[in-house]
Amino acid sequence: MRMGEGVEWGVHCCATLAWLQGEGPVPIRRLATWFDLPQEYLKKRLQALARAGILASTPGVRGGFSLARAPEQITLLDVVTALEGPAELFGCSEIRQRGAGSLGGDSEFVQPCGVAVAMRRAELAWRRELAGQTIADLMALAPRSGERTLRNYRNMTD
Amino acid sequence: MRMGEGVEWGVHCCATLAWLQGEGPVPIRRLATWFDLPQEYLKKRLQALARAGILASTPGVRGGFSLARAPEQITLLDVVTALEGPAELFGCSEIRQRGAGSLGGDSEFVQPCGVAVAMRRAELAWRRELAGQTIADLMALAPRSGERTLRNYRNMTD
Numbered sequence: 617m618r619m620g621e622g623v624e625w626g627v628h629c630c631a632t633l634a635w636l637q638g639e640g641p642v643p644i645r646r647l648a649t650w651f652d653l654p655q656e657y658l659k660k661r662l663q664a665l666a667r668a669g670i671l672a673s674t675p676g677v678r679g680g681f682s683l684a685r686a687p688e689q690i691t692l693l694d695v696v697t698a699l700e701g702p703a704e705l706f707g708c709s710e711i712r713q714r715g716a717g718s719l720g721g722d723s724e725f726v727q728p729c730g731v732a733v734a735m736r737r738a739e740l741a742w743r744r745e746l747a748g749q750t751i752a753d754l755m756a757l758a759p760r761s762g763e764r765t766l767r768n769y770r771n772m773t774d
Numbered sequence: 775m776r777m778g779e780g781v782e783w784g785v786h787c788c789a790t791l792a793w794l795q796g797e798g799p800v801p802i803r804r805l806a807t808w809f810d811l812p813q814e815y816l817k818k819r820l821q822a823l824a825r826a827g828i829l830a831s832t833p834g835v836r837g838g839f840s841l842a843r844a845p846e847q848i849t850l851l852d853v854v855t856a857l858e859g860p861a862e863l864f865g866c867s868e869i870r871q872r873g874a875g876s877l878g879g880d881s882e883f884v885q886p887c888g889v890a891v892a893m894r895r896a897e898l899a900w901r902r903e904l905a906g907q908t909i910a911d912l913m914a915l916a917p918r919s920g921e922r923t924l925r926n927y928r929n930m931t932d
Contacts, residue, residue: 617775617776617777617778617858617859617861617863618775618861618862618863618864618865619775619863619864619865620775621865621867623864624864624865624866624867624869624889625869627889628869628870628889631889632875649873649874650873650874650875651869651870651872651873651875652869652872652873652874653869653872653873692892692893692896700775701775703775703776704776705775705776705777705863705900706776706777706781706782707776707777707779707782708782709779709782711782711783711786711809711810711811712786712809714809714810714811715807715808715809715810715811716807716808716810716926716930717790717808717809717923717926717927719922719926720922720925720926721919721922724916724918724919724922727916730912730915730916731782731785731786731789731912733915734850734904734907734911734912735850735904737903737907738850738900738901738903738904738907739900741899741900741902741903742863742896742897742899742900743896744899745895745896745899746892746893746896749892749895749896753892754888754889754892757888757891758882758885758888760882761879761882764877764878764879764882765875767878768874768875768877768878769875772874
């Protein structure tokens with residue numbers, strides 16, 4: 617079980633777009649060159665982030681992607697959910713209620729399955745941590761990235 | 775991103791084998807009938823749990839699976855790791871060091887990537903919760919299951 621590589625791409629693109637907020641929409645080809653990523657695959661991920669209201673997509677020759685809201689208001693959980701979907705890590709199919717072992721357990725099965733409850737508790741701890749960390753927090757951790765990002769971006773010739 | 779269904783099977787089988795600790799090895803066909811699961815697929819999961827030292831496999835006509843250690847010493851993390859592997863949920867491929875955006879960032883890249891650090895922190899919270907919950911805890915949550923499990927098991931005719 618592993619997240620797709622799109623999550624790494626998505627978070628890094630959000631951070632880069634955060635540093636470049638004053639530069640207008642960033643063309644998809646520039647973002648692909650920025651991280652040496654395949655443009656078409658990256659596009660699909662950025663479109664998913666746009667559908668989730670994290671990025672804004674501007675059409676046209678001077679179009680591209682920009683943040684749709686402030687870096688303080690984009691959490692890692694937002695990005696992970698936009699790219700991996702909202703499904704829980706653990707899927708409970710209630711096997712406790714199936715087969716020969718379930719006979720006579722009817723009143724017990726009114727309570728949620730203890731396995732699912734325990735798995736959900738762990739998953740909530742994971743989601744809580746992801747929800748507590750924003751793109752702005754990542755920017756604060758790498759203060760020198762901002763200057764370098766702007767310099768490199770302005771030097772791009774595409 | 776989702777765990778395979780084998781995790782649900784594995785945890786429930788561990789709990790059932792915990793209730794049946796006095797009954798000797800439980801044949802794989804009985805466990806499959808118990809939860810109405812496909813025997814061959816279930817076998818692969820139980821063998822993985824045996825390789826991880828969670829279950830013991832006894833060969834022969836009267837053979838089957840039993841717990842290899844006490845229910846207090848089997849955590850949900852043990853079962854998840856045995857069945858899903860030890861890989862982290864988030865894979866970092868250091869895209870920050872690739873492409874046009876990375877120019878001039880060499881000294882920065884000595885530090886671990888903030889995205890990977892943040893993702894790891896969330897993942898540790900998940901693993902910590904899973905490691906804090908044992909098969910014995912699940913048994914304590916469903917005290918009436920023990921009696922029912924024994925009764926149903928002894929009534930099995932296969």
